[in-house]
Amino acid sequence: MRELVKTADTIRDQAQLRAFLAQFEKKWEEHSNISSQLSFDRMSTKKPNPRIGEMERELAEVFNMPQWPQLIDRFINSVDEPRLQRQLECYQQLILTQRVEGDSEIIRLRESLSDRIMGFNYPVDGEDHTISDIRYILRYEEDRERRRRAWMCDSGLAAQLRDDMVALYKRRNELSQAEGFDHFGDLALHIQGTGFANAQDLLKRLMEGTQSEYEKVINERADEFGLKGDLEPWDIQFLLDGGKGMDESYFPKSQLTPRLEHFANMHGVPLDQLGIKPTYIDIPWNGLCMRVGSRDNILIMCNPQDGYTFYSTMFHEMGHGLHSALNNQPEFIFQREPSPSAEGMAETFGYFTRYPEWLEDVGMSPEQIEKTLKAVVAPWLFFVRQRSAFGLFSFELYQDPSQDLDRSLGDIDSKITGCRAYATPKWSASPWYLGLPSWHNYIVADMLASQVHKALHEKFDKVYGNPEFVEFLKENYMSLGTLVPWRKKLENCTGSDLDTIALIEDIKQSVNG
Numbered sequence: 001m002r003e004l005v006k007t008a009d010t011i012r013d014q015a016q017l018r019a020f021l022a023q024f025e026k027k028w029e030e031h032s033n034i035s036s037q038l039s040f041d042r043m044s045t046k047k048p049n050p051r052i053g054e055m056e057r058e059l060a061e062v063f064n065m066p067q068w069p070q071l072i073d074r075f076i077n078s079v080d081e082p083r084l085q086r087q088l089e090c091y092q093q094l095i096l097t098q099r100v101e102g103d104s105e106i107i108r109l110r111e112s113l114s115d116r117i118m119g120f121n122y123p124v125d126g127e128d129h130t131i132s133d134i135r136y137i138l139r140y141e142e143d144r145e146r147r148r149r150a151w152m153c154d155s156g157l158a159a160q161l162r163d164d165m166v167a168l169y170k171r172r173n174e175l176s177q178a179e180g181f182d183h184f185g186d187l188a189l190h191i192q193g194t195g196f197a198n199a200q201d202l203l204k205r206l207m208e209g210t211q212s213e214y215e216k217v218i219n220e221r222a223d224e225f226g227l228k229g230d231l232e233p234w235d236i237q238f239l240l241d242g243g244k245g246m247d248e249s250y251f252p253k254s255q256l257t258p259r260l261e262h263f264a265n266m267h268g269v270p271l272d273q274l275g276i277k278p279t280y281i282d283i284p285w286n287g288l289c290m291r292v293g294s295r296d297n298i299l300i301m302c303n304p305q306d307g308y309t310f311y312s313t314m315f316h317e318m319g320h321g322l323h324s325a326l327n328n329q330p331e332f333i334f335q336r337e338p339s340p341s342a343e344g345m346a347e348t349f350g351y352f353t354r355y356p357e358w359l360e361d362v363g364m365s366p367e368q369i370e371k372t373l374k375a376v377v378a379p380w381l382f383f384v385r386q387r388s389a390f391g392l393f394s395f396e397l398y399q400d401p402s403q404d405l406d407r408s409l410g411d412i413d414s415k416i417t418g419c420r421a422y423a424t425p426k427w428s429a430s431p432w433y434l435g436l437p438s439w440h441n442y443i444v445a446d447m448l449a450s451q452v453h454k455a456l457h458e459k460f461d462k463v464y465g466n467p468e469f470v471e472f473l474k475e476n477y478m479s480l481g482t483l484v485p486w487r488k489k490l491e492n493c494t495g496s497d498l499d500t501i502a503l504i505e506d507i508k509q510s511v512n513g
Contacts, residue, residue, distance in 0.1 A: 060102025319349030344448030
């Protein structure tokens with residue numbers, strides 16, 4: 001790639017520019033395929049692989065070559081082909097990000113932190129556990145003290161990593177400020193298409209608009225399970241996300257793959273024909289979707305236990321897989337969907353686990369469906385409130401990484417979820433804080449999904465079981481990749497820009513009936 005980029009100075013017209021980009025993207029995709037395989041192997045073995053960092057540095061060096069900005073500046077205002085113009089715009093955004101994320105010190109810190117987090121075994125009561133085990137304890141363990149020990153089990157690791165994590169954020173901010181941005185969060189959300197101030201405003205409006213509904217549900221749950229007085233941070237997931245009020249025997253992990261396949265088949269998008277493979281592996285995230293080795297080998301992953309939550313996770317990951325598989329843009333640059341868009345389309349499919357028709361498909365009676373729909377609002381609210389809290393904390397982290405971050409997280413978590421404020425370094429042991437700002441994207445995803453489902457019901461008499469809705473989303477959203485900016489795609493599909501209105505309506509309807 002390096003030798004090819006050196007020839008960029010010789011490009012004189014649009015035909016040569018198209019040919020150059022085509023050659024470069026072929027090599028870039030080959031590099032990405034190797035890197036993705038190495039990353040998957042690291043997750044599988046939990047062993048560090050220095051080649052991953054080496055490849056990341058190689059790519060960063062290529063995108064930081066001076067020929068790139070020179071080439072873009074020479075052509076971006078003169079090309080007359082819209083497709084080529086859009087390619088240059090996407091490269092311009094990518095290269096801006098790489099000036100920060102491609103920094104050698106940032107790569108070193110990120111790889112070191114990632115290796116230590118992925119290789120960590122979570123100790124509780126003298127035994128090592130996976131992160132999936134810890135989540136299971138926090139959801140289902142009735143012993144409050146054991147929940148506390150599980151919630152705190154990564155505090156030692158977090159304390160060890162905190163200084164390096166702060167150094168990572170400070171370095172990102174320093175480089176972002178050199179590019180004219182207030183901090184890296186400002187730069188990253190500009191690239192992602194939300195904007196820093198807009199993302200903050202959306203989260204705050206959502207929290208305010210659903211506060212009474214959240215208080216109603218959490219107070220009812222606390223009364224039901226006898227938790228009087230102050231709720232602790234390790235109580236919130238137990239009260240909301242532990243399957244209370246529903247018969248979780250309908251959601252065994254043994255049926256995860258068959259039910260994913262059934263849903264996909266009935267909507268005309270068979271997973272096996274699209275190269276989408278459900279894969280169960282211990283990872284430090286709830287779920288993950290990634291292409292491994294090629295465009296047509298798409299792994300959707302989680303480490304499941306029995307329970308509804310794992311179904312909603314894997315339906316979300318299936319949405320990622322479909323979005324990836326149905327993107328038919330040949331240019332590799334147009335395959336790189338911004339996070340809020342990718343998460344939004346993924347959650348559009350995760351949303352179906354709250355459809356009564358789907359619950360009927362898993363074998364529930366009308367009475368059980370009614371009971372379950374009332375119950376699933378609690379884990380949904382947990383997801384929305386917890387990730388909003390983490391998202392708002394990440395904004396604080398970028399704005400001032402020198403503040404008392406442990407206290408800041410505790411205060412924000414307390415305000416958003418209603419638990420006692422508990423200063424904790426847990427954030428620095430989370431892989432979610434290693435890369436681009438991400439927590440808020442999952443709430444943006446819920447906003448997008450509610451907005452899309454509202455539009456689908458206005459367009460089609462029937463949505464669940466109707467392959468036409470997938471074809472509509474494929475044609476107007478998924479197949480386009482980044483050829484069209486994601487907020488423009490959303491507006492084309494729903495008639496309006498991103499907003500909180502549909503999601504607030506959904507939550508109010510689910511809680512209040």
